[in-house]
Amino acid sequence: MKGPRAAIAVWLLTRAVLLLSVFSVFRLPGPDVTTDISVIYRGWYEVLSAGSYPLADVTWQYPPAAAYAVLSPGLLPFLDYAHAFFLLAFASDAVAFGLLVRAGGRPGKCLSGAWVWIVGLPLLGPTAYARYDVMVTAVAVAALLAGVRHPRTLGALAGLGALLKVWPVLLLAGTRRGRATRRSWTAAAVSGAVVLGACAAAMPGALAFLTFQRDRGTEVESLGALFFHVVRHLGWEGEARLNYGSVEFLGPYVPVVSALALALTAGAFGWLLVWRLRAREFGTTTLVDAAFVAVLLFVTTSRVISPQYLLWLVGLAAVCLVFRGSPMRPAARLVLVATGVTLLEFPIWFSHVVDSDPLGLLLLTVRNGLLVAASVSAGRVLWRRTVTEPRLREPVPVPAQPVRRADLTPAAPADEPATGR
Numbered sequence: 001m002k003g004p005r006a007a008i009a010v011w012l013l014t015r016a017v018l019l020l021s022v023f024s025v026f027r028l029p030g031p032d033v034t035t036d037i038s039v040i041y042r043g044w045y046e047v048l049s050a051g052s053y054p055l056a057d058v059t060w061q062y063p064p065a066a067a068y069a070v071l072s073p074g075l076l077p078f079l080d081y082a083h084a085f086f087l088l089a090f091a092s093d094a095v096a097f098g099l100l101v102r103a104g105g106r107p108g109k110c111l112s113g114a115w116v117w118i119v120g121l122p123l124l125g126p127t128a129y130a131r132y133d134v135m136v137t138a139v140a141v142a143a144l145l146a147g148v149r150h151p152r153t154l155g156a157l158a159g160l161g162a163l164l165k166v167w168p169v170l171l172l173a174g175t176r177r178g179r180a181t182r183r184s185w186t187a188a189a190v191s192g193a194v195v196l197g198a199c200a201a202a203m204p205g206a207l208a209f210l211t212f213q214r215d216r217g218t219e220v221e222s223l224g225a226l227f228f229h230v231v232r233h234l235g236w237e238g239e240a241r242l243n244y245g246s247v248e249f250l251g252p253y254v255p256v257v258s259a260l261a262l263a264l265t266a267g268a269f270g271w272l273l274v275w276r277l278r279a280r281e282f283g284t285t286t287l288v289d290a291a292f293v294a295v296l297l298f299v300t301t302s303r304v305i306s307p308q309y310l311l312w313l314v315g316l317a318a319v320c321l322v323f324r325g326s327p328m329r330p331a332a333r334l335v336l337v338a339t340g341v342t343l344l345e346f347p348i349w350f351s352h353v354v355d356s357d358p359l360g361l362l363l364l365t366v367r368n369g370l371l372v373a374a375s376v377s378a379g380r381v382l383w384r385r386t387v388t389e390p391r392l393r394e395p396v397p398v399p400a401q402p403v404r405r406a407d408l409t410p411a412a413p414a415d416e417p418a419t420g421r
Contacts, residue, residue, distance in 0.1 A: 030347030053205030059245030120314030155187025174290025
């Protein structure tokens, strides 16, 4: 693997390309992904600046601390809102990259994680900078890298991240039992409560996102959507159209498939609970491995696999591969390939996905199949490393031998012959 200088050079080159893309110096085919920032985020910014959450906008489906990300371009008032946002996304990317490079230079670590981050973001295209997920992922990367030695820092950052976009709470899935779990989980609860209280006190409507998120259906890029992409060609009477801020399927059986997706997510979390109860050994990488598996399962089973969700997985895969000999390398490779396919699916050929034509169906089948394969691979490795192998290494107890009566007869002294009487 190349040294830090090569990593920095490639990072700068790829990020220059991303910035040129979001600044519209050149554009990829398909819909303009930056309009979410210049139109939707900008609209939220105006409402939030006026002192309220967007209570009348069903597309506001984010926890209350997301308001900080939306308001952050106000830190650069001399720039257009969208341009300021892109630069702050770039800065968040730089922070995550710097943390990965620094961690990779320590004993027992390597730069593989930094290279996953370098490659992963460009594979997602301009979407990486045109959503606030890169900011949340930077918080998650910092939390996991610090959490190996500092459970309270892990918990505090996970609590903050959960109030930004919920999923960082899953970073706590693999904390070592005992003091580390108590410290990290308590810190997360305190951090989350403080941030939530501050948001609720600052303006009304902090929890409005719960209702808007509950009413979402099956988004056209999700695993469950594959069913509707197929049955559309068999006479299904539904349609795909913009709903709750994304293109979803609407029509017969959609509520059933959405409920099945939620049940699948619940089943995945049930597996995680069983794993945590049965895990016998929490090694050096268990914390980061379990976080990667938990978020991977959450994304794969979600009703909404938006393109930016892949950014979460790239960040957590990068943290895993900071550790030499990481068992998550196969799953990380699958995630990187899935990220590249996602760029083809959105935005380049998104119209084919919406139309459920053969190309769109192929792209979704490959991308979602890669996510399923990564989930199975990562889950099996985590179970084997922490449940199966430690059990096999445990010593087998030797049953006690029955005591014979003859063994109770004292032996004659060595210098006196036995008399036989």
